[in-house]
Amino acid sequence: MSALKLHNAMWPGLVGKGDEEGQEPPISLEKMLELTAAAEVNGQKFDGIDYFLFHPHTDPEASDDELRKIADLIASHGFSVGSLVAPIWPGTVGDSAMGDDEARGKFLDAIKVGCRIAKIFNEHGVRKYGVIRIDSAEFGVEKWREDAKANTSKIASTFKEAAKIAADHGERLAAEGEICWAGMHSWKDMLDLLEEVGMPESLGFQADLAHTYLYLLGYNAPEHALVQPGYSDEEFYAAYKTMTDKLRPWTIDFHVAQNDGEVHGAGSHDKTGKHCPADDPNGKLDIVKCSQYWLEGAEDRGIQHICWDGCMFPNAMLENPQTWNTILDTMIKVRDAHGTA
Structure with missing residues (x-):
């Protein structure tokens, strides 16, 4: 067994950033x-x-040579590439997994894009492990609620086709648990979706500490809340065990993060779990303790690395070197408490 590798996410430099007002x-x-x-x-x-x-x-749509240059750049810093995030959303390559045939076709096109780039990175040697991350690419849950069962089945059908594409390329997909994605916005709905897809060897769950904290609160699904405001530590960890016992067997990718219980968004990426600095005094999570619930048996599920997610941090925070030292220190503590992968 080898120690879990420590990764940093690149998308905090992108998500919630742009040229829209307030970004x-x-x-x-x-x-x-x-x-x-x-x-x-x-x-x-x-x-x-x-x-x-x-x-x-x-x-x-970069050429093979352009992608190899990116791989060279990453490797020049001594880094490996782990998990990749496929461009599945409307406005990128893809579209909604619960949309019409055209939209769902675009979603599958984005999976093919992810697999193509993964293959180039794998052949280059910069990537040796990790998954391709997806979600339903359907922002918000109101449309899903119009016919929850049928819409979950539609997402599951799209995910099955996506998982087949990934498997044909030697890849696995991990569906991100986050309250902003239709059909994936609560721990129970996420579990139902994973079970309906029913392809654990090819499609699993990507757990993020910040996002799954809001699963406990039932923010977008009060009927599935596992704790109520004012909960005690005993109530919290009992609820946390209930949630992780259900989702951990599906978990093949893991994000270390902190959350202060608030919902945050910027631009079109709205009502998402608010990521906080690792040492945020308002953070609700004992990061090391909570991580261990998810990482139990990680090796058996093929997890070889863990990743920090600081999505939607202000640029001043991202550009402060101390931010990253504090994050790295926290990641080391998670790895050391868990032991080996």
């Missing part, structure tokens, strides 16, 4: 790599990155 400009891939490479705690550095396959970091 900050994106941070380039080069800058995100430099910030990650500069972090060091007692001689330990980040081992790699997880990577978002869309502009401005990546043109999903």
Whole structure:
């Protein structure tokens, strides 16, 4: 058994950034790599990155040679590439997994894009492990609620086809549990979807500490809340065990993160779990303890790395070197408490 590799996500430089009112400009891939490479705690550095396959970091239609140059750039910092995020959303390559035939076809096209880029990175040697991350690409839950059962079945059908494509390319898909994605917005709805797809060898769950905390609260599905405001520590961990016991067997990708119980958004990416600094005094999670619930048996599920997610951090926070040292220190504590992969 080997120790879990420590990765940093590149998409905090992109998600919630842009030219819409109230948004900050994106941070380039080069800058995100430099910030990650500069972090060091007692001689330990980040081992790699997880990577978002869309502009401005990546043109999903880039040539093989252009993608190899990106791989060279990442490797020049001593990094491996782990999990990739397929460009599945409307406005990228893809479209809604519960949309019409055209939309669902675009969703599957985005999976093919992800698999193509993964193959190039794998052959280059910069990528040796990790999954391709997806979601339903349907923002919000109101449309889903119009016919919940039928819409979940539609998403499941799309995911089955996506999983077949991934399997044919030697890849696995991980569906992100987050309250903003229709059909995936509560722990129970996420579990129902995973079970309806029923392809655990090819499609699993991507757990994020910040997002799954809001699963406990039932933010977008009060009927599935496992704790109520004012909960005690005993109530919290009993509920946390209930949730992780259900979703952990499906978990093949894991994000370390912190959450203060608030919902946050920017631009079109709205009502998502608010990621907080690792040492945020308002953070609701004991990051190390909560991580262990998800990482039990990680090796058996093929998990070889863990990734920090600081989605929608302000640029000033992302560009502060101390931010990354604090994050890396927390990641090391998670890895050491868990032991080996």
